[in-house]
Amino acid sequence: MTVDPAFWRGRRVLLTGNTGFKGAWLALWLTELGAELHGFSAAPLAGRSLHEQARLDEIVPWTRADVRDAAAVRSALQNPITVTRSMTASGHGAWPPGHCPKGCLGNQGG
Numbered sequence: 001m002t003v004d005p006a007f008w009r010g011r012r013v014l015l016t017g018n019t020g021f022k023g024a025w026l027a028l029w030l031t032e033l034g035a036e037l038h039g040f041s042a043a044p045l046a047g048r049s050l051h052e053q054a055r056l057d058e059i060v061p062w063t064r065a066d067v068r069d070a071a072a073v074r075s076a077l078q079n080p081i082t083v084t085r086s087m088t089a090s091g092h093g094a095w096p097p098g099h100c101p102k103g104c105l106g107n108q109g110g
Contacts, residue, residue: 009034014076016067018060019044024051027060040076042066 013030017023018039030037039062044051051057065072 005033012036016040019051
């Protein structure tokens with residue numbers, strides 16, 4: 001499968017689960033592809049989560065809420081956006097060793 005960066009460039013995306021491992025990887029990838037991303041998730045687990053290590057709070061705005069809260073979901077969906085679920089869209093969401101996108105976790109190469 002090939003990913004077309006032009007498809008994602010400028011596309012508005014609401015990503016659920018962005019503070020989890022798979023969601024954090026997908027957030028890094030989609031921002032690298034040029035998507036206008038907004039996360040929707042519970043707080044990241046305390047400690048050294050990928051969300052914290054990648055400093056995603058500085059890159060991706062997000063709503064701290066429970067996806068089971070219908071009013072919070074309706075509020076997040078006020079504007080037309082592309083909705084993706086991290087687990088569905090990313091498969092396992094892990095980059096093969098040495099293939100983290102440029103800028104991800106300090107990677108200068110690719």
